[in-house]
Amino acid sequence: MSSLCPIPELSTPFLSKTEPSSSSKLYRKLLLPRRVPSFCYNPSRPLKLTNALYTENVSLPKPPPRTASEQERDSISLLNERIRRDYSKRDALSIRPVMDSDEAGRYIQLVKEQQQRGLQKLKGDRAKDGKGGEKGFSYKVDPYNLRSGDYVVHKKVGIGRFVGIKFDVPKGSNEPIEYVFIEYADGMAKLPVKQAARMLYRYNLPNETKRPRTLSKLNDTTVWERRKTKGKVAIQKMVVDLMELYLHRLKQRRPPYPKAPAMAEFVAQFPYKPTPDQKQAFIDVEKDLTERETPMDRLICGDVGFGKTEVALRAIFCVVSAGKQAMVLAPTIVLAKQHFDVISERFSPYPDIRLGLLSRFQTRSEKEEYLDMIKNGHLDIIVGTHSLLGSRVVYNNLGLLVVDEEQRFGVKQKEKIASFKTSVDVLTLSATPIPRTLYLALTGFRDASLISTPPPERVPIRTHLSAYSKEKVISAIKYELDRDGQVFYVLPRIKGLEEVMEFLEQSFPDTEIAIAHGKQYSKQLEDTMEKFAQGEIRILICTNIVESGLDIQNANTIIIQDVQQFGLAQLYQLRGRVGRADKEAHAYLFYPDKSLLSDQALERLAALEECCELGQGFQLAERDMGIRGFGTIFGEQQTGDVGNVGIDLFFEMLFESLSKVDEHRVVPVPYQDVQIDVNINTHLPSDYINYLENPMEIIGEAEEAAKRDMWSLMQFAENLRRQYGKEPYSMEILLKKLYVRRMAADLGISRIYASGKMVVMNTNMSKQVYKLITESMASDIHRNALIYEGDQIKAELLLELPREQLINWIFQCLSELYASLPALIKY
Numbered sequence: 001m002s003s004l005c006p007i008p009e010l011s012t013p014f015l016s017k018t019e020p021s022s023s024s025k026l027y028r029k030l031l032l033p034r035r036v037p038s039f040c041y042n043p044s045r046p047l048k049l050t051n052a053l054y055t056e057n058v059s060l061p062k063p064p065p066r067t068a069s070e071q072e073r074d075s076i077s078l079l080n081e082r083i084r085r086d087y088s089k090r091d092a093l094s095i096r097p098v099m100d101s102d103e104a105g106r107y108i109q110l111v112k113e114q115q116q117r118g119l120q121k122l123k124g125d126r127a128k129d130g131k132g133g134e135k136g137f138s139y140k141v142d143p144y145n146l147r148s149g150d151y152v153v154h155k156k157v158g159i160g161r162f163v164g165i166k167f168d169v170p171k172g173s174n175e176p177i178e179y180v181f182i183e184y185a186d187g188m189a190k191l192p193v194k195q196a197a198r199m200l201y202r203y204n205l206p207n208e209t210k211r212p213r214t215l216s217k218l219n220d221t222t223v224w225e226r227r228k229t230k231g232k233v234a235i236q237k238m239v240v241d242l243m244e245l246y247l248h249r250l251k252q253r254r255p256p257y258p259k260a261p262a263m264a265e266f267v268a269q270f271p272y273k274p275t276p277d278q279k280q281a282f283i284d285v286e287k288d289l290t291e292r293e294t295p296m297d298r299l300i301c302g303d304v305g306f307g308k309t310e311v312a313l314r315a316i317f318c319v320v321s322a323g324k325q326a327m328v329l330a331p332t333i334v335l336a337k338q339h340f341d342v343i344s345e346r347f348s349p350y351p352d353i354r355l356g357l358l359s360r361f362q363t364r365s366e367k368e369e370y371l372d373m374i375k376n377g378h379l380d381i382i383v384g385t386h387s388l389l390g391s392r393v394v395y396n397n398l399g400l401l402v403v404d405e406e407q408r409f410g411v412k413q414k415e416k417i418a419s420f421k422t423s424v425d426v427l428t429l430s431a432t433p434i435p436r437t438l439y440l441a442l443t444g445f446r447d448a449s450l451i452s453t454p455p456p457e458r459v460p461i462r463t464h465l466s467a468y469s470k471e472k473v474i475s476a477i478k479y480e481l482d483r484d485g486q487v488f489y490v491l492p493r494i495k496g497l498e499e500v501m502e503f504l505e506q507s508f509p510d511t512e513i514a515i516a517h518g519k520q521y522s523k524q525l526e527d528t529m530e531k532f533a534q535g536e537i538r539i540l541i542c543t544n545i546v547e548s549g550l551d552i553q554n555a556n557t558i559i560i561q562d563v564q565q566f567g568l569a570q571l572y573q574l575r576g577r578v579g580r581a582d583k584e585a586h587a588y589l590f591y592p593d594k595s596l597l598s599d600q601a602l603e604r605l606a607a608l609e610e611c612c613e614l615g616q617g618f619q620l621a622e623r624d625m626g627i628r629g630f631g632t633i634f635g636e637q638q639t640g641d642v643g644n645v646g647i648d649l650f651f652e653m654l655f656e657s658l659s660k661v662d663e664h665r666v667v668p669v670p671y672q673d674v675q676i677d678v679n680i681n682t683h684l685p686s687d688y689i690n691y692l693e694n695p696m697e698i699i700g701e702a703e704e705a706a707k708r709d710m711w712s713l714m715q716f717a718e719n720l721r722r723q724y725g726k727e728p729y730s731m732e733i734l735l736k737k738l739y740v741r742r743m744a745a746d747l748g749i750s751r752i753y754a755s756g757k758m759v760v761m762n763t764n765m766s767k768q769v770y771k772l773i774t775e776s777m778a779s780d781i782h783r784n785a786l787i788y789e790g791d792q793i794k795a796e797l798l799l800e801l802p803r804e805q806l807i808n809w810i811f812q813c814l815s816e817l818y819a820s821l822p823a824l825i826k827y
């Protein structure tokens with residue numbers, strides 16, 4: 001038997017303890033050659049050291065393989081893995097705890113007030129609406145608008161399939177009333193129509209036919225409840241990430257820009273009268289730059305062609321006038337070229353402002369020259385694609401980054417863009433319109449300016465919906481070519497493009513026609529697009545790759561074949577390709593044959609035809625846009641959670657979560673103030689102590705790591721295991737106690753003690769937070785044992801547990817509570 005050796009405890013003296021036999025295998029590792037120097041965890045450089053350990057991994061003594069049961073019961077590893085997952089996600093978002101709770105409290109209040117103003121405006125809008133009804137999003141369905149087969153969501157029961165509406169006689173009456181019949185996995189439900197209108201949500205967007213994984217069960221709603229909770233927590237996490245990013249950004253500092261004296265002149269050179277939304281956006285951006293001390297991170301959101309560019313140009317002028325550089329980032333070289341041309345033109349009266357376009361079509365030496373000019377500050381405005389984000393591009397004095405269509409960049413590039421946000425001002429332009437409702441609800445979370453009205457002289461696009469006919473295609477194209485315009489011809493698939501090409505080449509033999517689709521080599525595609533932009537190609541036969549981006553004022557006819565295969569939002573975006581100047585534009589929507597379309601599809605298309613007024617189509621597609629807009633604002637968090645609960649409930653939960661952001665806040669307790677009154681007196685086996693070499697130091701470092709934060713503690717435990725193998729039971733309990741204290745501190749629990757079968761945790765946690773946390777707990781065992789009473793969380797156990805088992809129980813219970821922490825604001 002191992003001899004036992006007392007070690008100074010963390011807070012209580014060690015107790016002699018015999019190791020359980022199951023862990024005796026673990027001691028085999030003690031026979032392995034020892035690593036010299038001994039465990040070298042350096043509390044002042046924990047991250048660096050971990051990396052070093054990672055890379056040195058090969059030279060470490062390998063712990064003996066662990067049995068399945070050892071692995072299974074290793075709750076520390078499970079917790080560590082989860083923490084690592086959560087942290088790496090937060091790391092990618094550059095979220096770091098940066099403020100104390102008072103400071104955070106003030107910011108949260110600020111965000112809350114801004115949001116309240118947004119919601120107030122929304123109410124005002126509704127009043128203006130005159131009907132008192134909701135404009136924009138309305139969550140509930142009108143049962144009479146449902147089609148047999150549509151998926152619906154009942155908040156209490158879950159996802160079912162709508163069958164129909166029929167008269168039936170309710171119990172205890174002989175008057176038949178109308179019922180909505182819904183099929184569930186285990187039977188049919190009927191709901192009086194009035195009730196259905198209150199209780200039902202749609203699962204899909206109007207023209208989507210996504211199938212849910214399963215239908216819910218009428219007689220067992222537990223699965224549905226779980227899904228709903230999962231959805232709620234996921235949404236809550238997104239909101240918190242957004243909030244934390246915002247708080248983080250508000251901490252950054254830079255001196256405000258001086259108001260450029262030449263600005264008035266620059267403004268006067270804009271040839272148009274700005275729309276009211278543009279005016280507001282100009283004011284917003286100017287305030288961000290010249291009045292605020294935090295770098296700007298503003299989104300300019302508006303439909304294609306609504307005049308976002310001028311907002312960016314004025315920001316550039318302000319920054320460049322102060323002697324700083326501005327970078328304009330576009331997702332493709334064609335768009336970069338487009339921006340370059342516009343900027344060159346607008347800045348032509350200012351020859352001192354030097355402008356460059358970095359493109360991969362440049363020769364190596366040209367590129368080198370450009371890079372040198374950027375580095376030496378000889379270029380003031382640099383336009384280009386993601387190549388501008390590369391490490392070879394060294395800026396001299398970068399002040400502003402303008403990003404066009406950020407959602408079209410890759411993950412790595414977005415991360416790079418995010419990293420700029422802490423030091424330079426960033427203006428993001430997005431052509432994904434955000435529904436006003438969503439925008440207002442999000443006010444306070446992200447700075448955005450909405451341009452929702454088109455420039456005045458824009459002429460509505462004339463939309464023509466009909467069955468496909470070659471004659472109609474020819475006459476539409478002929479009309480456009482005769483007025484020297486250009487034509488987009490869009491098909492839903494690559495297959496079929498060639499066939500259209502043949503037909504058009506025969507009909508218009510002297511016209512330059514080309515094909516563009518996403519599977520082409522990028523060089524070929526960009527060449528084609530460039531030629532189309534230059535007017536060399538007159539007809540572009542393409543897939544929906546033209547859906548966003550291109551601004552070709554001379555292309556004013558778009559033909560969309562097999563229109564039934566496109567989503568409403570897609571059609572809306574596609575149609576927006578044309579009508580970007582003051583010429584009347586035409587959109588021809590062709591379906592193959594009426595008999596092949598469902599009534600429903602036809603009705604929806606007809607709605608698109610009727611909504612030809614500018615902005616009206618937008619209203620029609622608003623809900624659909626909501627999801628994209630949401631992605632734009634949130635940086636495309638996975639909206640996979642939509643599938644769990646359906647679209648309408650998702651948005652309802654989102655709005656609820658947004659409006660309750662300050663309620664979901666946990667104020668951590670300083671680690672030193674947390675009292676764990678469960679006396680564990682353990683002795684570590686002497687073999688292990690000998691093996692550790694410097695056990696007292698290691699224990700001290702463990703405590704230091706726990707004091708610092710969860711990440712450090714996790715790293716400490718992982719390093720310990722990597723170096724010395726899985727610890728013996730007594731050390732595991734010791735570590736668990738540290739974890740318990742750390743988790744308690746983060747959860748706002750100041751004291752944990754046991755009194756008979758009762759475990760009591762004193763906490764500052766609010767009831768709402770407690771509810772959110774416990775609802776999302778994975779195991780019923782812990783959840784069912786917990787009760788919230790004022791400032792205490794209590795658990796009644798079945799029997800009084802021995803102290804080590806009690807620590808195990810508390811460790812498990814807190815680990816589960818801790819899993820919800822990412823969904824909470826933690827300052």
Ligand SMILES: Nc1ncnc2c1ncn2[C@@H]1O[C@H](COP(=O)(O)OP(=O)(O)OP(=O)(O)O)[C@@H](O)[C@H]1O
Pocket residue numbers: 272273274275278302303304305306307308309310430431455456457549550551580
């Ligand atoms: N207030 C205005 N009145 C009339 N025309 C305007 C106005 N503002 C901008 N324009 C013109 O409208 C056209 C489209 O504007 P702009 O390119 O800025 O749109 P955008 O919102 O940036 O679109 P995209 O998403 O394609 O980049 C340009 O030719 C621009 O000069």
